[in-house]
Amino acid sequence: MGYRENPRPGGRSARVQVAVHQSVRDMLAAMDRADITIPLIAQRAKVTPSTIYRRWGGLQELLADVAASRLQPEGEPARIGSAREDLEAWAEQYADEMASGVGRQLLRDVLSAADCTNAEKCCTYTRTQLAVLIARAEKRGEPFPTEEELMDHVISPIIYRILFDRAPGPDHVRKLIAKVMPESVVKT
Amino acid sequence: MGYRENPRPGGRSARVQVAVHQSVRDMLAAMDRADITIPLIAQRAKVTPSTIYRRWGGLQELLADVAASRLQPEGEPARIGSAREDLEAWAEQYADEMASGVGRQLLRDVLSAADCTNAEKCCTYTRTQLAVLIARAEKRGEPFPTEEELMDHVISPIIYRILFDRAPGPDHVRKLIAKVMPESVVKT
DNA sequence: GCACAAAAGCAAATAATTTGCGTTAGTGAA
């Protein structure tokens, strides 16, 4: 007897998942993180604690699961103007969201789970967003960095700073982007 | 009644700290991470669980504390040849250590604590190591990246990949370094 | 050596986690 990875939509299992996720979100917004426990989540979700333990394993895993789903982007990057402008706007918003109290916490939750599936999910979300920007640039014939360059030199510094140091400001994000834009021959 | 940040060396408090840290290290090496509990650590360290709870607060904080102390570098970066060669050797070793099973776990432990002190400590350790390399280069008059450039474009990508993606290989580390070395005029 | 306080020990009380077993509710075939 094991648990399905993706419960069939509409089923009881899916309803439980939604209720539990929602409870966690509400509680994260309403109370101190350290006070959140599985019995409390269960109570609010009208579910037994054992259901949560069986399904997620523990608090960290549950929080990681919720965090990953909240880190999933809602739509495509906005269209502002040139590909570069689109990238700048998107990256600044990305940095802002991740650096906020909530964002920072979501990142930690995702990373502190034993299972790295959720962390990889986040990475994939980001790559997907970047791929959209890259495709746009290509379509318009504008020079643009590769996905790898963007991950290594824009995303990575933003996230590293948020996790280990101080959050980067908007000017720093633009500086990072300037460094990887191919049209400029940079003498570093 | 509060606990001192830094127990006086030689005191009882310091001995307890050493014993507990040592137990945690032993256990991390010997058994599965998920099976480590505070009562077990306490037993091995010949200490009461309540001592650990009072002093560290919980398992995550304790693990973060131990992780941070293990992430502290043992000595200066090795002297290989040119400043760039020193940097390459140091960065490759850094990437290796962080990407290993143990290193990866230490990073997660440090990040998953509620308190960000330990994460910032790690960042400081790294900066200090880089500062040594920078000072060496300056002394010899060799062109060299700034600390900020190294943090953003060498350290950050390495850590991001380890945490969210796949560990970077030695060739990729060298590529990152090539990108920030100022002697080369790079057309990206 | 003595008084003081920080930190440890002990044990009872509380809270979280695990587990065995019975029940319920979707699913698919007849």
Next chain:
DNA sequence: TTCACTAACGCAAATTATTTGCTTTTGTGC
């Protein structure tokens, strides 16, 4: 529609972790 099947849930007892009040120990400064 009904019926059999099974994944997932609920319940409750057993276990294990955490918190807490109080006592005792041990280093420190007088």
